[in-house]
Structure formats: C-alpha cells, structure tokens
Amino acid sequence: MPTTPKPATPTIVAQQQEILNTLPFSDRQDFEDATRGLVARRQPNAVTDASGAVVWDNDTYAFLSGDAPDTVNPSLWRQSQLNAVEGLFEVVPGVYQVRGMDLSNTSIIEGDEGVIVIDTLLTKETGEAALALYREHRGDRPVKAIIYTHSHADHFGGTKGFVTQEEVDSGAVKIFAPEGFVEHAVSENVYAGVAMNRRAAYMYGAALARGPQGGVGAGLGQTISTGEVTFVPPTHTISTTGHEEVIDGVRFVFQMAPGTEAPSEMLIYLPDHQALCSAEDATHTLHNLLTLRGAVVRDPHAWSKYLTETVDLFGDVEVVFASHHWPTWGHDRVVKFLQDQRDIYAYLHDQTLRLLNKGLTGPEIAEEITLPPALENAWNTRGYYGSVSHNVRAIYQRYLGFFDGNPAHLWEHTPVERAKRYAKLAGGVDALVSTARDAFDAGDFRWAAEVANHAVFAQPDHVAAREVLADTYEQLGYGSENGTWRDFYLAGAMELRDGQFGTPTETNAPDVVANLSPEMLFDAIAIQVNGPKAWGEKLTIDVVLTDSGTRYRLRLANGVLTYSAAAQQGDADATITATRASLPALAAGSPDALAAAGIEVAGDPSALGRLAAVLDPGDKNFAIVTP
Structure with missing residues (x-):
C-alpha cells in the first residue's frame, strides 16, 4: 500500500499564511474569465482507452474547492482551481475552446462548411472526447483543417482523435504548422525522449494520487493524459510573419515566433473575430525557459521581442486565447496582459545579464533577483510553471554554460563518490541523517535535502536516510508555488517510500518514430x-x-x-x-x-x-x- 502522506510542519503552515497575507487574493477577475462563455461540461469527465483504462479524469480534482489546506501553497491552489475549470466554452461567436480535457486546450474555429482545429491535445483519446463534446452542442461539423501552433507533443499528439491519416492524405483535411515543425517535434521526442519522458513523469505528477497532499496541478494545466500519442505531419508550412490563409472562409494571419517557448512556434490572429491565439508565448503563468523535464534553453530576449511585435501587429485585438489557461477579454486588458508577459521575460533576461557581468553565478543571481511590484503582483506572471529561480539559472546556462568559473567545480566527483566523502567527513551516514533531521526540525528544508541526499547516495538502503529525505521533499512540495516543483518533490518522496513508478506517458510513440x-x-x-x-x-x-x-x-x-x-x-x-x-x-x-x-x-x-x-x-x- 502507498505510504500515507504526513501533515505540513509549522514552518510550512506559517509560510502559507504569509502568502495569503501578501498576494492580492481578493482579485477574482481570473475566475470570471475562466468560467465565461461556458456552453457545457462533459459529465462524467473520465476518458478511457480501447481497453477501458482511464487516461484522463478531471473529476479527480473535485477536491479543489474552498480555502487552500496547509499542505498546498495558496497561490498554487488558486491556479489549480482555475486550471480545473472544464468544459466547452465560447470565446467569441464562432470561436470555441475545450478546456480541462488534458494539460493543454484545443480551440475550434467555425468556418463556412466545417471547423478548423487549433492544437489537438496530447493523446488520441482526449482529442476524440473534446471533439465529441463540441459536436454534441454545436453540431456534427466536419474538420476541414488543423493548425499546430508549435512543436510540443501536447499540441499535436491527439490529432488522430480529430481526423484520420486517410482524410489528410486525400486532401480532405489540411494541416498547417510553423517552419521546422516536423524536425523539432520528432527530434525532441526521440533523441532524448526516454530521459525526458521519465523526468516528465516527475514534472507533471501523473503518478501522484490526487488530493491536498498529492497532485493538485502542474501550473500550466493539471497533468498529462496517459493515452496514445499520435502524429500526423503537416501538409502546409507557414514561414513568414504576416502570411494570411483563408481556410473554410475564415481569415488567419500568422506571426512567426521561433526559439521562444518552442523552437518552432507561431501565433495566430483572426482579424474578422479580433481574436488572437497566443499559442504558448503568453499564458497565465511565467513560463519555462528550461523545463524541469529537460530541453534546449529558450531565448527570453527573442520571446520579449516577439511579444512587442504582437502588440504592434494586432492593434485592434479584443480577446486573446492560448493553448493553455483561459482567455482575456477587452482591448486594454489584452494589451496589458501581453505587455506584462513581455516584460517578465525581458526583465529576467536583462537583470540576469547585468548580474552575471558583475561576477554572480546562476544560483547567486536566483537568490539576488527581485521582481518589480507590478510583475510580482500580477497573477499571470507568477511562477506556477516556470519559476524565477530556475529560469534565471537557465539564462546563465544559455550564455555561460554549466561552469561557474570556480576551478573547484570544474572536475568534481560524481554524486555517489561525493556523497561517500561527505559521509566520511560527517562521521558516517548516521551522522548525516542526524544533521538532516535537525535541519528538518528547524524548518531548514533546503539544507536538510542536501544533507539527506548525500546520505541516500552514500548508502541507498539506509532506511532512516530515505525517510528523512522523503519527509523533506514532502514539505518542500507542500510549500512550492510552482506546480512542477511540487510534483518533482512529491514524486521524489513517493519513489523513496514506495519504489519507482516509471513513465506513465511516452511521447516517443510509434507515430512519432514513423515520421x-x-x-x-x-x-x-x-x-x-x-x-x-x-x-x-x-x-x-x-x-x-x-x-x-x-x-x-x-x-x-x-x-x-x-x-x-x-x-x-x-x-x-x-x-x-x-x-x-x-x-x-x-x-x-x-x-x-x-x-x-x-x-x-x-x-x-x-x-x-x-x-x-x-x-x-x-x-x-x-x-x-x-x-
């Protein structure tokens, strides 16, 4: 049986209260936006595969109501409540979204004869369920085209839930994607796919039990579905900003944004609807510059430049919707949202460069940097998915690499050999465990984690070492505002206590390899x-x-x-x-x-x-x- 989670310590309880007293929780605008335009919900929500196994069930987040418990950061609790809002929504007449059906959203644009789908969720089963929900309430309209906004699997993996390969091959369905899409979509999920998928199991908490002491959400969405990842290559490539396509009577204007959230990415404007799809370049969180699952470091400088271009290009925009989260309505609010998103990436980039040129290292900059109050208190720039801490270190890595310039760090021992030497220095593994427990009791969880980690790596079968490290990870998870940090900490505690859970979802799927x-x-x-x-x-x-x-x-x-x-x-x-x-x-x-x-x-x-x-x-x- 899984080990029973432990309660939050007084240190974490006090931290949660401080956050409640600091952030503007009285601002309920996001809750109005997240529920606006609701057409219908899928009840019950569970989605199963051909064998009957559940691959997605948003109903498991029903506990996300009321005030945050002591075991969840109140800011993350708020974000998870918003992300768990599910259903078919009208953004504006003719533009619909299905949200809460996977980590990502699918957007459905009504044309003259059928629909155009923007992004298709992660797996075939959730994609199929999303389309069925739309058709139940808007009619059995054929899919005329699919647009992939970018090259991450949660935006193309569900394509065969919407269309068949035969429909695409026949020309009945067109698929549009940004330049470089196939190369990046396939290579990312194959070259380092095994390692990324294993780490993604930690990052998205797919194996965690849902609940206040387990999985509450990954910040960008709740978690990933565990069905079949599919891939249908695009038939049309978009390569130029300003390029316009009329698809089934609907005008689409494209803005290229390579090297931002994905190496191949584009934003889409629907001028007749005054609606902008910001893909994943402007969402209701500070995004990742380097994901915890692993990736090539993204370019925050280019990211901020593209968002300035977005504001300049689409001056009459009235609503922005994205591949995750909920829309924002009203011209002035949309522009402020885009500008805040732009400013957070520009600020982190510029300040990290300023401080590294003063000789600070990545971890030192992460401790030193502070956000301006306007960005600190804007809910959409909070670090639910990316964090200031790991994004700053990613920027340092992008410019200067892994080495911080200190010769002592140039040729360190491996973690196991270093741990053995720390154990000897401390007087044995038992001494390390005692020190870690003292740090834990004092609420110094960062030090407890470092010391206990040495103890486990020096002697992996040491029961007390594993216990104190698991206890420490658990408290760090409870305190994390960042959903993926929480998932990583709680997944680590789970594996220390109950053994490895492997890889629930694999994006290096046969369809991907075949392409x-x-x-x-x-x-x-x-x-x-x-x-x-x-x-x-x-x-x-x-x-x-x-x-x-x-x-x-x-x-x-x-x-x-x-x-x-x-x-x-x-x-x-x-x-x-x-x-x-x-x-x-x-x-x-x-x-x-x-x-x-x-x-x-x-x-x-x-x-x-x-x-x-x-x-x-x-x-x-x-x-x-x-x-």
Missing part, C-alpha cells in the same frame, strides 16, 4: 550505440530507398555510427532495400522486424545482427532520487 526522416532515424540509432562495446566492430550497410531513389551508406567504426548520401566506392557488407515508410523497422534491428516491414536484405545479413548487438536503448525506469 523520422532517414537522416534523423540514423541519428536516433547512432545515439543508441554502446561506444565501448563497439570499439572493435567495423561494418558498412547500404540503405536504398526505392521511393526516393536515395542511397545512404552507414558506417560503424571507432564506436561511432555515421552515414553519407554521397557516392561510395566498393560494396558494403550488406544492402537493405526499403521505402521511407518501412525504414523505421531498421531501428528494431531484428530480421523478423525487417521482413515484416517488407525490407529486403542482400549481402552479409550478419552485419545487421552485429549492429543490433551493440545497440543499447535507454532505460525508461532509471533512478532519479537514488543512485
């Missing part, structure tokens, strides 16, 4: 090569694609798999003949998988076996809070 270009597929295979195991192996494999007429030579030598499409001299050890669609079977490495895909092998078939023998796929259950 790797040949070059990206070869790169994905190369990442899996166990270098030391392959040191003595040398082989070549030619890959001939019959539908494109392209020929590649793969070469394994010196523990590295490389490839080239240039003409090669001599015969390869083996030659495989395939189509681009069948080529992903190569990643499986087995003769049966190749045969099932219709791939022909000539030459020495053992070459493929030798390649497969040195592949070392990732571990989706790797340890995080233990060595």
